Amino acid sequence: MDDMLVQMQGIDKTFPGVHALKGCDFDLKRGEVHALVGENGAGKSTLMKILSGIYDMDAGQILLKGQPVSIPNPHAAQKMGISMVHQELNLMNHLTAAQNIFIGREPLNFFFLDEHALNQNAAKIFEMMNLAVQPWMKVADMTVAKQQMVEIAKALSFNSEVLIFDEPSAALTDVEIKELFRIIRQLKDNGVGIIYITHRLEELFQISDRVTVLRDGAYVDTVKTEDATINQIIKMMVGRVIYESAPEVPEDRGQDIVLEVRNLSSDNVLKNVNFNLKRGEILGFAGLVGAGRTETARAIFGADPYDSGEIYINGERVNIKNPSDAVAHSVAYLSEDRKRYGLCLGLDVKKNIVITIYEKVTAFIGWVREKFVASIASKIVEQLSIRTPSLDQKVKNLSGGNQQKLVIGKWLAKDADIMIFDEPTRGIDVGAKQEIYSLLNDLAAQGKSIIMISSELPEILRMSHRVVVMCEGRVTGELDYTEANQESIMQLATQRNGGNSVPVNA
Ligand SMILES: Nc1ncnc2c1ncn2[C@@H]1O[C@H](COP(=O)(O)OP(=O)(O)OP(=O)(O)O)[C@@H](O)[C@H]1O
Ligand SMILES: [Mg+2]
Structure with a gap:
């Protein structure tokens, strides 16, 4: 048991209208990559947000190196050596890469911010990552992939023992993914425990030692990667076998x-x-x-x-x-960056769907034809099987994948x-x-x-x-x-x- 870093037992979590986690178990050893998979909305991010102090759990317990702990907030998690690279980019667009990494921990020269040291510290991390980003570059001016790498740099800067990656590769291309895997292997060799969430199942075999599957908020099983096949894992995820149909001849x-x-x-x-x-x-x-x-x-x-x-x-x-x-x-354009261009996260599901056809759903003096909106929205939600408790759910409360489906839905409505x-x-x-x-x-x-x-x-x-x-x-x-x-x-x-x-x- 010596090498056990984290044990999560019987974790339960309910949001209004959603039982997101139903008594989930998960553990992590030193020096391993433990992958966490499951369908959109299965509860992966929620489980990891509990471990990193963002959400409280309703029931269950967390042991860190065998000791029960409570993790009231992200700061506490960082002090315990746990940090997380989020699925949704959390950077401040108007700040530079270096400022984002060290926000709240800026090096001081007497009482003044030491801009030079700040940039140097960031440069060191970028160098270690083989990343071509200048510390003083504004995050707003970077591609999504670069932003994601900065987000990773930030998590690395805490020198944590437990590192959680929530779909880091979704925004990266092959070159960066290769680099990311190199970094992960290096961390692993240094005894860091890594939790890796992904929908690219082939990655499991490139990087993970064990895989845990969640389905509908429930724990399904944990398997050694070398003993598993993609089809078994898919079956555990969805409860059935999905056949990748052969490409149709156009x-x-x-x-x-x-x-x-x-x-x-x-x-x-x-x-x-x-x-x-x-x-x-x-x-x-x-x-x-x-x-x-x-x-x-x-x-x-x-x-x-x-x-x-x-x-x-x-x-x-x-x-x-x-x-x-x-x-x-x-002409419709479905953006690669749903947070920046795609969705209004503070608005609900139905408003986001009809946002592109506003003139169609308002009556002549600007009244919104609520019934019409609801019928369009529920059709789209059904067509794309968007998992949401209702059409009135705020979009920021949907899981990442369901948000992505909504971006598609919005443009389908536009026709x-x-x-x-x-x-x-x-x-x-x-x-x-x-x-x-x-x-x-x-x-x-x-x-x-x-x-x-x-x-x-x-x-x-x-x-x-x-x-x-x-x-x-x-x-x-x-x-x-x-x-x-x-x-x-x-x-x-x-x-x-x-x-x-x-x-x-x-
Ligand atoms: N803050 C919140 N408020 C309300 N519901 C939430 C909140 N966060 C998550 N949920 C709901 O909890 C369920 C689990 O979401 P979670 O984000 O953990 O899924 P996930 O497995 O990470 O999915 P994905 O692969 O799409 O990222 C979903 O039904 C989601 O809508
Ligand atoms: Mg998620």
Whole structure:
């Protein structure tokens, strides 16, 4: 028992309308990576928020190195050597990376903040992490992936014995995930105990020693990773076997071009981006972080300005200056960053769903047609199986994956013709992923045109009729589904400086 760091026994927790944890057990040893998995809303984050002092438990007990402890707040948890990297980014956007890491613990020079020491301390951690971030960079100016790495740096800065990662990889791409795993292995060798929550089940086999499964707030089982298979784990998660259906051979989608982008360039990111999108097509966008995929989407959607280039919708040149122009042209953009652009966390589920169709749900003097709103919202909630006690639940109280489904729901309500999905299945569990895939297929079959940006190659390969690959702000190639595979995409995704922009073969 000597190497036992944490034991959680019979943990129970109820929120208004939700029995989130039903007598859960969990333990963690020194020097191990213990993965925690389960469907969206299963209770993973709640269990770990109890361990890190964010929530009180209603019943149960926690032992730390064999001693019963109470963990009244996150500060107490940190003092006991427990820190957590949250699923939702918790950084202050207006502060720098270094300020975020050491907030409340800033080094002082007499009574004054020692800015130099602050930046140096942060730089040391970044160096250890092989992370290309300047300490004085504002968090607001970073990509989601970089922000996530800063969040991890913050947790590392406490030198904790127990480190909880709540879906750290959801916002990262392969390069950063590799780096993260290297850091985790190093911590493990130093005797740190690591709790790792993920929906990317293949990661379990790369990094974890044991896996615990929760289902509907209840403890299911704990297994040694080396003795388990993905299918067993999925079965424990969902209580049934999910068959990954083979990718459907796309039907001929016709040649109707609904969106054409010509020579799109922006200050320092996009360089002559050319591509087109056909009616009823799912066009995958592959590439590494920083390739310019999100920037392309945001430029089309009018969320960011571009310097030169032309955009045509149904053959007509359009001048989209802001997102409302885009919406007026029936273009929807589902953001990769639900907290920043996607949802109003303080509002309830139904208001978030109808937010894009406000004029439709208000009567002529601005009254909201409540019944109409409720009927639209409940249809979407059902269609996407969003787990919420009611339509009046505040969105911030939904689990991470259910929030992501809601972002999709919001744009479904809008019923746009051109839909850009940026990392649509990020943080979504295996079962729900399949549902979203069939939803995208249905939308395409109905004649909607879809751009799907994804960092998960299997997802790109499985879903796309055609794949556009970007690298460093350029389109480095275009593959149809017969040519696209792991190798052909990776080759184009790493084709730095090379590759002229592919001409549009319209
Ligand atoms: N602060 C809160 N208020 C009310 N309900 C909550 C709160 N936090 C979580 N819940 C509910 O508790 C349940 C468990 O949520 P939790 O966030 O622990 O799920 P999860 O397993 O982390 O899911 P995901 O994979 O989607 O992140 C959900 O039904 C969620 O809606
Ligand atoms: Mg969670």
